[in-house]
Amino acid sequence: MAIKNALLVDDSKVARFALSKLLESRNMEVNMAGSAEEALDFLKSHNHPDVIFMDHLMPGMNGVEATKAIKGNPDTAGIPIIMCTSKKSSSFMEEAKNFGIYSILTKPPQTDGLSLMLEQLATDVEHGTLPASEDMPEGFALAPDEDAMDLPADVSVEMSAKSESGLNGHSGPQVVPLTSDLIEQIARSAVKTHINNRLHELLSDLFDEQFDHLKRALDETRNKQDAAIEERLDAVSRLIDERTSNLRDEVAAEVNMNLGRELAHLKKELAKSSGFTADHMAEMKDHITSVQTIDTEFWQTLQSEAIQQAHEISRETAEDIAQRTIDLYVSQQKSANSRIYTLGLALSLGIFSVGIAWLSGLFG
Numbered sequence: 001m002a003i004k005n006a007l008l009v010d011d012s013k014v015a016r017f018a019l020s021k022l023l024e025s026r027n028m029e030v031n032m033a034g035s036a037e038e039a040l041d042f043l044k045s046h047n048h049p050d051v052i053f054m055d056h057l058m059p060g061m062n063g064v065e066a067t068k069a070i071k072g073n074p075d076t077a078g079i080p081i082i083m084c085t086s087k088k089s090s091s092f093m094e095e096a097k098n099f100g101i102y103s104i105l106t107k108p109p110q111t112d113g114l115s116l117m118l119e120q121l122a123t124d125v126e127h128g129t130l131p132a133s134e135d136m137p138e139g140f141a142l143a144p145d146e147d148a149m150d151l152p153a154d155v156s157v158e159m160s161a162k163s164e165s166g167l168n169g170h171s172g173p174q175v176v177p178l179t180s181d182l183i184e185q186i187a188r189s190a191v192k193t194h195i196n197n198r199l200h201e202l203l204s205d206l207f208d209e210q211f212d213h214l215k216r217a218l219d220e221t222r223n224k225q226d227a228a229i230e231e232r233l234d235a236v237s238r239l240i241d242e243r244t245s246n247l248r249d250e251v252a253a254e255v256n257m258n259l260g261r262e263l264a265h266l267k268k269e270l271a272k273s274s275g276f277t278a279d280h281m282a283e284m285k286d287h288i289t290s291v292q293t294i295d296t297e298f299w300q301t302l303q304s305e306a307i308q309q310a311h312e313i314s315r316e317t318a319e320d321i322a323q324r325t326i327d328l329y330v331s332q333q334k335s336a337n338s339r340i341y342t343l344g345l346a347l348s349l350g351i352f353s354v355g356i357a358w359l360s361g362l363f364g
Contacts, residue, residue: 003028003051003118004028004029005049005050006030007032007049007053009038009053009055009058010053010055011055015055016034022111035059036054036058036061036065043070051079051080051121052079052080053082054081054082054083056084057085067081067100068099077100080121080124080125081100081102082117084109102124102130102131103120
């Protein structure tokens with residue numbers, strides 16, 4: 001399953017801008033919130049993102065508290081959360097994952113690390129292997145530890161350089177003397193934290209101011225460019241219209257000139273042959289007369305040949321009919337003679353038979 005959209009929660013516009021550009025380069029849809037409260041409102045009124053990038057330290061509700069609120073809501077508990085922080089210790093990452101944070105993205109984010117993290121997240125979502133969150137202990141805050149002092153967890157400080165024993169001979173909590181070095185270290189840490197916070201505010205304000213200034217400058221430049229382009233296009237359009245108009249007039253003039261020359265030449269040719277002359281008429285009459293003569297002779301010859309062919313056809317037809325008549329007569333005569341001969345032969349045979357019978361009777 002591809003990770004297609006994300007919600008960035010960070011009070012720093014610089015951080016939001018930098019991370020959003022990296023995500024948009026991966027064709028992801030990015031929504032942004034400037035605080036944890038704004039992020040919670042966004043989740044209530046919008047579709048849930050595929051992943052939430054949560055800043056660790058923010059004024060008001062910090063990233064840990066926002067994560068606890070998101071994971072405590074059944075509707076949003078399944079959204080993977082990536083904590084954005086400058087802390088890099090393994091203990092911090094382990095503690096963060098125990099209460100629902102999917103992974104840690106160190107600031108400033110790097111393209112390769114972000115890509116690997118999103119690919120792994122997509123694989124875990126597809127196979128349903130997202131890590132389950134554990135209950136977060138009360139007061140758990142994942143405070144920054146970049147400058148944390150190497151002191152025991154139950155340490156306390158006092159102004160004296162000696163430690164005191166507890167009542168009834170039992171030792172109390174471990175006491176660290178408040179020396180000048182310790183005071184200097186605490187002061188340096190507090191000053192550094194204050195300076196970092198102040199620099200963060202100043203940089204955010206500077207970024208906002210520069211961003212607005214740059215946006216106005218870009219808008220003005222774009223408007224000027226659009227106006228210049230439009231003006232240039234209008235000038236080119238007018239120039240094209242002017243050139244086209246001049247060219248159209250020149251072509252029309254050239255065509256009219258050529259047509260005028262052609263008409264003048266045609267008129268001259270017509271003037272030279274203004275009609276049929278008397279010689280032409282006489283020649284035409286002789287031609288018609290010769291044609292008529294030829295036609296008369298042709299028709300006479302054709303008529304005589306037709307008559308001759310008709311006579312020949314009549315003679316041949318008469319001869320054929322006569323021959324057929326003779327053949328029919330001869331065949332009829334032959335048939336009659338054959339019948340007489342057969343009758344006579346039968347009669348003769350009858351008489352001969354009677355005679356033989358009679359003779360046989362007499363002599364028998």
